Amino acid sequence: MPRKKRDRRLLAPPAIKGLSVYGPKNRSEQVVLFFEEYETIKLLDYENMTQEEAAVCMEVSRPTLTRIYESARNKVAQSMVEGKDLVIRGGNFHFDENWFYCNNCNAKFNRFVETDNNCPVCNLSEIISLNEFYSDAN
Ligand SMILES: [Zn+2]
Known part of the structure; x- marks a missing residue:
């Protein structure tokens, strides 16, 4: 194996x-x-x-x-x-930290409390987890 x-x-x-x-x-x-x-x-x-x-x-x-x-x-x-x-x-x-991406304003950030649910830049709730995105794409 x-x-x-x-x-x-x-x-x-x-x-x-x-x-x-x-x-x-x-x-x-x-x-x-x-x-x-x-x-x-x-x-x-x-x-x-x-x-x-x-x-x-x-x-x-x-x-x-x-x-x-x-x-x-x-x-x-x-x-x-x-x-x-x-x-x-x-x-x-694997990524060192959890990374997130905003589908609205294209911001990438890692200091993010998921319960907030809104982008820290544009304040819309268009957030995806990049860690999940990249591991699915593997
Ligand atoms: Zn945004």
């Missing part, structure tokens, strides 16, 4: 669902970047963490972190070189 991969910890959901090619594109295929792969690019290339720091942050070993990061870089390169849209979805992960 294959061993179930341990969930990797993500601090927050990505702000986007992916990137679209500008110019001639290969319409028949997409590159799927897993959430934990996105997270390694964010932590290492955007927040300039060391691989040791990022491994602690994502609750994985250093070699696992390196493997996820190499896969992420290969996929980003494939998207650019082959002109394929990059879609962020799936993988083995």
